[in-house]
Amino acid sequence: MRPFRLWLILINVISLTVDTDPGVDDAIAILLALASPEIEIIAFVVSFGNTDVEASYRNIFKIYQAVGRHIDQHPEAHELFPGYTSVRKPLLLKGATGPLSGELHSATYFHGRDGLSDISESHPELNPPEDLLSAGNHPHLEVSDHPAHEAVLDLLRKRPPRSVTYISLGPLTNLAQTLRTDGACVRERIGRVVIMGGALDVPGNATPSAEFNFFADSYAVDEVLISPTTRLPLARVLLLPLDITSTHLLPFSTYTTHIDPAFATDTPSIPTAKKPLTHFTSAFLRRARSVMRAYGRDAMELHDIAAVWAAIAHPPGLEGSAPGWTARRRSFLMERVGELTCGMCVVDRRDDKGAYAPGANRARVQAELKSHMAAGSPGGFGSLESVAVPARVEVTDGPSHRCSDEQEGVPVVEGTPGAEALLQVMVKRIWHVVVDKENLTADLLLV
Structure with a gap:
């Protein structure tokens, strides 16, 4: 038995349900989860958000296909993606097609119509075969047409109490629907809930006052985090708002220097010139780089990647914060109907x-x-x-x-081991590249 496999057996693996609307950063976050031995993905619940639910659904297949092609060409990489296995296939479930209430919004301006920078058109070779999209035909995914919220409840009931981590990388609609169906089961059996969303002390990214995931379904945020009669047990929640995630970056100079020297915004990625996984990420990062440059920054913010990192560091049952991490209880209300402030976290600063x-x-x-x-x-x-x-x-x-009592608030991540630390973990696990921390620090200082 190889030492790496022995390590996988010895560590305490986190059972992870990934609630996602796979856009650009979601895709990299899922790759990080698949490459992390601390995690066993037991389900994907796809949602509207960055794109529509059908495109989100297809993007999971695209991610798995890219990893599979990479392993086919580089068999030694199989052990570097412990989450990519045919032994324990995660469920793939279609979730919410729209918010609990209010208008339907998407982030196609950044992620493209298909959620991955429109690679379905620019790179048709990255589209999965149609026959793999139906139930029973995928070697690494258990495709199910079961209602997502009911399937999540079934997983919670079958697994040991408080052993499952639920990570939400998109709108909170799926989680709210699960709570509506059987809130007692969720509150009793969920182990940890990690949420990427909100903006407390910084501007929003969907509107001047709201982060996109909270803006996309503010009613779900209220039911999951705010309302005393419906919310989760807050002690088991970990929220990563824009305040912390936007400080963690992938400088495109780092990507070009260490991962894909041919990466450019003016020419499409060429599959024959690079590894399959690098071709996949370069294909969808090209548009993301153009958009970020228009905003004056040659780097991508690692919102969902930071959330996966936090989930790895904070398994169910961990008391307090992991070494190098800090969190503080923050109380806020959720603006649900404001013409200019829908999705805003209203913090009582008085x-x-x-x-x-x-x-x-x-x-x-x-x-x-x-x-x-x-x-x-x-x-x-x-x-x-x-x-x-x-x-x-x-x-x-x-x-x-009153919404300022820290003892009653949501645990919010305010400190991590550092932007360099996440960048180092990400490039090593996903692309198998080792970069000195000093070089990463220098790249981050330039953006």
Whole structure:
């Protein structure tokens, strides 16, 4: 038995359900999961989001086909993708086609109509054969037409309690539907939920105030994370908002120097000149690079890749944060219907240090003073014109108005082992390239 296989047996493998709308960064995140010995993918639940659910469904097959072709040409790479196996095939399930409520949105402006930079047209050789898309015909995927939320519940019931990690890389619709069907089962048996979504203290990427996944189904966010009657057990949740994911990058200079020297935005990838997996990633990264350059940055933000990294580091049952990671409870409300703010994480900043200087929470004190005035308290409204140094007033908040108590908030990742660390892990596991940390640091400083 080879040492690598022995290691796989000895480590505690995480059973992972991947809820995804496979766009560009989702695809790389899935490749990282397939290349990570800490993970056994037990199911893919595809969703609308970056593209429509049918394109999301096909993109899983494209990813698996690329890995398979790579292994066929380079058999030694088989052990480097422990998740690619015919022994324990993950379920492939079609999930939500649209949000619980509200308009249907997509991110095709970045990911293309097919979710992978329109490679279905520019690189037809990367399209999977039609006969592999139906149930029972795929050697590495268990294709199922069972309703996704019911299949997820079946997995939770069959697996040991609190042993499954559920990672959401797209809108939270599938998870919300699963909670609606049997919330007691989910809350009792789920081990860990890792979510990429939201923007707390930074601008959004779908709108000025909202991150795309939360914008795409704000009602689902409210049911999964906010509403006391429907939400998950927050102690088992780990949220990675744009605040942390956008600081983790793949500089395209790193990709060109160490992975594909022929990578360029003005010419399509040529399959005969490189390894199959590199051809696949270069094919869909070409458009992504053009879009990011238009935004003034020659790098791709590793949103979903960072979430998979967090799931690897935080298996079910782990108390607190893994070494090198930090997380803090954050409380926020979800704006569901705002014309300009739908999908916004509304953080109550009135108690933050520096929100008012000096004095207490001015807005809440002012509201309490007005209440006293309406009840006949002396002083007149003239005394409300300046409350920079308000009198001490006992203020009580109802539970629906207060969202700043850290002990009741969602655990939010605020620190990781570093952008260089993720980049080093990613290029080594996916493309089997070892790059010195110093070189990666230098590349990151240039973007």
